[in-house]
């Protein structure tokens with residue numbers, strides 16, 4: 001059973017069926033030279049046995065916390081789809097999400113691409129709308145499309161709850177959970193010149209110190225973790241890195257990530273900052289730069305109370 005409380009007074013919108021077909025276009029791409037180098041590496045390394053670069057995998061995390069006391073919270077985390085298809089009509093991806101029986105589905109940005117047709121994103125939204133409540137935050141490519149407002153309207157037509165520097169309080173299996181979301185900083189460049197993410201977070205999330213519950217922040221960009229740490233979140237869910245494109249454990253855990261550069265500090269996986277857990281999805285896109293030793297991943301998180309609290 002779910003109940004909702006708005007953090008900024010914006011009414012929740014109901015689930016509808018009238019999908020609007022906005023134009024989703026525009027944007028930029030990495031340099032051709034870098035692309036060619038990565039492609040060459042992909043050919044060589046796949047030939048050497050680093051195959052499976054484009055096969056979907058599910059990466060699971062089990063968390064324990066004293067912040068909840070009842071049944072577990074199950075989250076399916078989808079990031080950086082970039083309108084990629086997995087199976088006919090997106091059935092491989094949506095089937096996996098359904099089989100996980102999540103209480104919550106999180107879309108942490110770049111679900112829609114700025115250049116590719118939006119069919120893969122639409123098929124995802126149609127396939128998950130009846131599984132669990134879906135929460136979304138924007139990614140940089142959605143702003144780069146030049147059609148962020150059309151994308152928001154279309155997401156809402158599928159019943160998605162958009163978190164634009166705001167939060168909701170919901171109940172999941174007897175637990176009180178706060179789900180917050182922050183806009184991508186490209187909002188300033190492509191929609192609102194006066195936008196300041198740091199100020200927007202202060203305005204929206206300072207009150208959370210006074211709120212009870214397990215607190216989750218959805219934020220597309222992981223490199224801004226120092227900013228997210230200013231607020232009392234228990235879990236931050238991010239994407240954006242595509243796993244750093246190249247992974248050759250234990251030697252290379254991510255070769256390059258946007259806004260972090262070569263050998264990124266936060267390429268993907270689980271990071272702990274005191275009591276805060278930061279999980280970065282390596283994303284689902286397989287249409288752009290080659291992925292080497294770094295298959296597209298659906299992230300699943302199960303959060304349980306400590307044994308003494310059960």
Ligand SMILES: [Fe+2]
Pocket residue numbers: 109110139140141220239240241
């Ligand atoms: Fe991104």
